[in-house]
Amino acid sequence: MRVRVLGAGPAGLYLSILLKKADPSHDVAIVERNPADATFGWGVVFSEETLGALRDADQQTYVEITDTFARWPTVDIHYRGRTLRSRGHAFSAVARKLLLEILQRRAHELGVELRFRTEIADVADVAAGADLVVGADGVNSLVRRTYASRFGATVAPQGGKYVWYGTDLVLDAFTFIFKETDAGLIQVHAYPFDERTSTWIVECPEHTWRSLGFDEMDEAESLEATEALFAEELRGRRLMSNRSIWTSFLVVRNESWHDDNMVLIGDAAHTAHFSIGSGTKLAMEDAIALAQALVRHPDDLGRALVDYELERQPVVERFQQAAADSAAYFARVERYAHMDPMPFAFNLLTRSGRVTHANLAQRDPQFVRVLDAWFHGGGQVPAGAVAPSPMFAPWRAGAFEMRNRVVRAAADVDRLPELARSGAGLVIAGPVAVAADGRISPDTPTLQDDDDAAAWVPRVDAVHAAGARAAVLLTHAGRRGATRARRYGADIPLREGGWSLMAPSPVAYAPRMPAPRGMDRQDMIAVRDAFAAAAVRAAGAGFDALELDMGHGYLLASFLSPASNRRDDEFGGELAGRLRFPLEVLDAVRDVWPEQRLIAVRLNAMDGTKRGLQLSEAVAIARQLAAHGCGLVHVVAGQTVPDAARADYRRGFLTPLADRVRAEARVPVLVGGYLTTPDEANTILGAGRADLCLLDVPETELELQASTAPQRAADDAATDAAVTVV
Amino acid sequence: MRVGVGLPNTIPGSDGRLLVEWARRADGGPFSTLAVLDRLAYDSIEPFTALAAAAAVTERIGLATMIVIGPLRNTALLAKQAASVDALSGGRLTLGLAVGARLDDYEVAGVDHRRRGARLSEQLATLRDGEHLGTRSDLPVLVGGGTGPAFARMARYADGYAHNGGPPRAFARAAASAHAAWSDLDRPGRPLLWGQGYFALDDERAGAAYLRDYYAFTGPFADKIAAGNLTSARAVRDVVRGYEEAGCDELILFPTVADLDELDRLAEALA
Numbered sequence: 001m002r003v004r005v006l007g008a009g010p011a012g013l014y015l016s017i018l019l020k021k022a023d024p025s026h027d028v029a030i031v032e033r034n035p036a037d038a039t040f041g042w043g044v045v046f047s048e049e050t051l052g053a054l055r056d057a058d059q060q061t062y063v064e065i066t067d068t069f070a071r072w073p074t075v076d077i078h079y080r081g082r083t084l085r086s087r088g089h090a091f092s093a094v095a096r097k098l099l100l101e102i103l104q105r106r107a108h109e110l111g112v113e114l115r116f117r118t119e120i121a122d123v124a125d126v127a128a129g130a131d132l133v134v135g136a137d138g139v140n141s142l143v144r145r146t147y148a149s150r151f152g153a154t155v156a157p158q159g160g161k162y163v164w165y166g167t168d169l170v171l172d173a174f175t176f177i178f179k180e181t182d183a184g185l186i187q188v189h190a191y192p193f194d195e196r197t198s199t200w201i202v203e204c205p206e207h208t209w210r211s212l213g214f215d216e217m218d219e220a221e222s223l224e225a226t227e228a229l230f231a232e233e234l235r236g237r238r239l240m241s242n243r244s245i246w247t248s249f250l251v252v253r254n255e256s257w258h259d260d261n262m263v264l265i266g267d268a269a270h271t272a273h274f275s276i277g278s279g280t281k282l283a284m285e286d287a288i289a290l291a292q293a294l295v296r297h298p299d300d301l302g303r304a305l306v307d308y309e310l311e312r313q314p315v316v317e318r319f320q321q322a323a324a325d326s327a328a329y330f331a332r333v334e335r336y337a338h339m340d341p342m343p344f345a346f347n348l349l350t351r352s353g354r355v356t357h358a359n360l361a362q363r364d365p366q367f368v369r370v371l372d373a374w375f376h377g378g379g380q381v382p383a384g385a386v387a388p389s390p391m392f393a394p395w396r397a398g399a400f401e402m403r404n405r406v407v408r409a410a411a412d413v414d415r416l417p418e419l420a421r422s423g424a425g426l427v428i429a430g431p432v433a434v435a436a437d438g439r440i441s442p443d444t445p446t447l448q449d450d451d452d453a454a455a456w457v458p459r460v461d462a463v464h465a466a467g468a469r470a471a472v473l474l475t476h477a478g479r480r481g482a483t484r485a486r487r488y489g490a491d492i493p494l495r496e497g498g499w500s501l502m503a504p505s506p507v508a509y510a511p512r513m514p515a516p517r518g519m520d521r522q523d524m525i526a527v528r529d530a531f532a533a534a535a536v537r538a539a540g541a542g543f544d545a546l547e548l549d550m551g552h553g554y555l556l557a558s559f560l561s562p563a564s565n566r567r568d569d570e571f572g573g574e575l576a577g578r579l580r581f582p583l584e585v586l587d588a589v590r591d592v593w594p595e596q597r598l599i600a601v602r603l604n605a606m607d608g609t610k611r612g613l614q615l616s617e618a619v620a621i622a623r624q625l626a627a628h629g630c631g632l633v634h635v636v637a638g639q640t641v642p643d644a645a646r647a648d649y650r651r652g653f654l655t656p657l658a659d660r661v662r663a664e665a666r667v668p669v670l671v672g673g674y675l676t677t678p679d680e681a682n683t684i685l686g687a688g689r690a691d692l693c694l695l696d697v698p699e700t701e702l703e704l705q706a707s708t709a710p711q712r713a714a715d716d717a718a719t720d721a722a723v724t725v726v
Numbered sequence: 727m728r729v730g731v732g733l734p735n736t737i738p739g740s741d742g743r744l745l746v747e748w749a750r751r752a753d754g755g756p757f758s759t760l761a762v763l764d765r766l767a768y769d770s771i772e773p774f775t776a777l778a779a780a781a782a783v784t785e786r787i788g789l790a791t792m793i794v795i796g797p798l799r800n801t802a803l804l805a806k807q808a809a810s811v812d813a814l815s816g817g818r819l820t821l822g823l824a825v826g827a828r829l830d831d832y833e834v835a836g837v838d839h840r841r842r843g844a845r846l847s848e849q850l851a852t853l854r855d856g857e858h859l860g861t862r863s864d865l866p867v868l869v870g871g872g873t874g875p876a877f878a879r880m881a882r883y884a885d886g887y888a889h890n891g892g893p894p895r896a897f898a899r900a901a902a903s904a905h906a907a908w909s910d911l912d913r914p915g916r917p918l919l920w921g922q923g924y925f926a927l928d929d930e931r932a933g934a935a936y937l938r939d940y941y942a943f944t945g946p947f948a949d950k951i952a953a954g955n956l957t958s959a960r961a962v963r964d965v966v967r968g969y970e971e972a973g974c975d976e977l978i979l980f981p982t983v984a985d986l987d988e989l990d991r992l993a994e995a996l997a
Contacts, residue, residue, distance in 0.1 A: 256947070490911075492883070510847070642878065645874075647907075674909055
């Protein structure tokens with residue numbers, strides 16, 4: 001097979017090596033525009049699993065590469081004058097230059113033709129006569145650019161500005177430095193890669209970069225300014241430039257990585273933000289997968305390229321998702337600058353979703369022990385302290401106290417005691433309507449008279465008896481009312497026995513739903529008073545907390561959102577207008593609700609539609625709610641309009657929103673979003689992304705199997721006893 | 727998990743005789759359901775018509791559309807067709823609906839492709855509210871699609887989710903989204919989860935050729951779908967195990983070669 005490879009980076013060299021190893025009769029040539037000894041960047045990082053793959057693929061280069069490795073198990077986080085160290089990680093790095101030398105040598109030895117300093121004007125010139133053309137030519141790939149539409153290529157900047165320096169300071173850990181400047185936070189990602197040198201990447205948001213004047217500096221000035229900025233951390237050592245200039249990270253994606261006899265590997269096919277350090281790793285794994293696919297299908301190039309893509313694309317997509325999460329974290333890390341070092345560090349370590357409370361506890365049990373103790377101790381960690389995981393830490397808001405951070409929701413009121421017995425700290429009953437015409441469906445319970453209130457007393461007592469707190473979600477359905485029960489579906493109008501609906505504006509919610517009437521001032525006063533009256537009854541029934549429903553397009557939420565509130569009076573328009581009535585209701589409830597108990601608000605953090613409520617407004621709303629006595633914001637999203645284009649139902653889909661509301665509005669936050677495991681809750685809580693977690697625990701066979709056996713034994717014993725008596 | 731089989735109604739050249747015999751044999755086999763695909767601008771038998779024929783020669787087996795492209799059809803007629811197949815089969819129909827993936831189906835039908843999502847929502851609302859159209863209120867409805875709005879639509883109007891195929895890992899990811907949307911819309915219990923795959927247990931080349939042709943509109947993606955065709959008993963069993971593990975309730979395996987012996991081969995692979 002005649003193979004032409006564009007680009008002599010790790011991907012192209014390694015692929016060539018593996019192809020020649022598999023079949024020395026392959027005619028493999030690499031074309032590279034730069035000289036053999038030119039390289040950009042300093043050290044590159046590998047993980048343990050990659051090393052295993054490299055060993056299996058080519059023992060000889062594996063030994064040479066790992067001989068020069070810097071390996072270290074630690075991550076150091078420099079933040080607010082403290083250094084937090086996490087151990088048990090497995091990093092290794094090698095000088096990029098050395099890696100290329102090793103690969104070049106091996107390629108040469110195996111008979112790969114290496115043509116350096118060869119500028120290519122046209123991919124077709126190289127492709128002529130080749131059976132396979134490999135675009136291993138990096139982030140600015142000529143192959144990809146030439147055939148961009150066939151590959152379905154997209155390139156977009158991600159994160160802030162960054163620059164990649166070297167330093168003669170030899171570190172002994174993967175080091176993150178967060179430096180506060182007048183212009184904002186600027187951070188360093190640094191790691192050793194040989195006995196003399198470390199990589200030193202500096203990153204900050206673009207506004208900070210501009211404020212610090214980097215946009216107007218040349219290469220030398222930037223280096224000098226950066227050295228001065230980190231003089232303390234560099235401990236008198238220097239930074240070194242290798243054509244190191246500030247730039248934006250570019251995310252490359254391709255719908256297809258091959259077209260006819262052309263294939264992309266490494267950065268040419270995909271990039272993942274440097275903050276998860278996986279570019280070279282992914283590139284070399286691509287090379288292995290492609291070489292193996294070509295061996296598996298020697299006579300079917302098309303099938304081999306499809307196989308390569310099927311194997312690598314899902315892996316790369318996962319890394320790109322993790323990298324996007326990591327990049328987003330660093331882009332907004334300033335917002336966490338108020339956090340204590342311990343949750344700050346844990347938030348950093350768990351930023352990309354690959355490290356969680358549970359797997360960090362495996363890698364670094366002492367770090368997690370201290371985190372748990374810190375969490376329980378409210379910032380105090382006595383030496384040697386041990387504590388249960390964050391979800392089991394009590395939570396207090398004024399005089400309101402929960403035994404732990406786990407919240408369960410019960411739409412079916414009969415399940416309240418059962419959920420309380422499940423170990424939750426708080427059980428939310430509801431939605432409960434404040435008036436008959438505020439019901440969602442005929443089976444929505446109400447709190448509109450004293451009989452209603454009396455019916456709640458034994459249920460609340462049962463929750464208390466189980467050691468949990470009871471909350472009631474008070475709602476008015478607004479234009480989402482008069483629908484059939486949820487077991488039939490949502491927003492399906494009642495065919496008979498419906499009632500008239502009201503909303504800020506007379507626009508129907510969903511297809512076939514009746515249009516509500518636009519509310520006048522009398523309607524608003526009646527609703528406000530109904531909320532207050534229901535709150536009085538809820539307090540009388542013994543509820544410890546009240547959750548006011550300003551989410552999911554129900555009445556109060558539909559005032560907040562410009563997608564549903566089209567009023568031109570003082571209750572519509574700008575945010576202050578749209579917020580006026582919901583705040584009036586909150587104030588009315590606050591006035592009658594016992595002071596030592598909690599008021600929470602379920603708030604849409606965004607609607608997922610262009611015309612709807614956006615996150616920045618939701619943050620402003622959350623601040624206002626807190627100022628009016630709301631002690632907890634339950635972050636939800638969507639459902640303001642059905643068919644919201646940006647609806648997202650990935651596991652934990654509400655966590656990033658809760659995180660933003662909590663960090664920016666500085667209010668306590670409750671988050672759900674299909675969290676099904678204790679590990680998710682512990683990770684979210686420990687990292688300070690929320691204060692409480694609402695769990696959706698799936699039914700499993702395990703509970704049945706775990707609990708029926710003793711029950712059966714007890715039944716048998718009872719039967720035996722009965723028999724004996726007879 | 728139950729395992730059903732597809733009717734080759736979208737394999738070009740499948741005639742009435744073959745489809746009816748296929749249905750008859752599937753009814754006698756180990757399969758839970760007989761399902762059909764829907765494509766307008768392609769050499770195929772219309773799904774409800776195919777199921778009506780199948781209903782006439784089967785007694786036991788469930789019938790399902792996996793899926794029918796709702797927006798291409800007039801809503802009242804869609805409801806009537808579904809109700810008719812359901813009546814003809816004695817209540818054996820599961821109605822899967824989605825927006826489909828092909829622009830040309832919309833062009834041929836003269837339906838606005840840009841409004842497809844909103845239109846499907848309207849249709850679902852009508853079906854759910856539509857006892858006057860003859861559909862029974864407990865007719866099981868599945869909704870497919872991989873976007874956020876599709877999951878919301880499923881959770882709002884349907885009984886479950888119809889996945890569009892792929893490795894078990896992809897199904898598991900979609901299933902988690904289906905659960906999340908279900909919970910977000912306060913639906914009690916959990917959504918039904920249906921998956922699907924393709925098989926060709928004898929003539930691998932013919933199977934691949936069909937899939938490349940059927941999915942030609944997806945460009946290079948067609949090759950990947952063809953590469954995912956289950957071409958050995960072992961591959962079938964691995965996928966069945968993987969889907970079961972991922973929480974699938976019903977997995978439909980669609981033929982890619984319209985050869986009656988494929989039913990026996992599949993039954994054997996599942997045994």
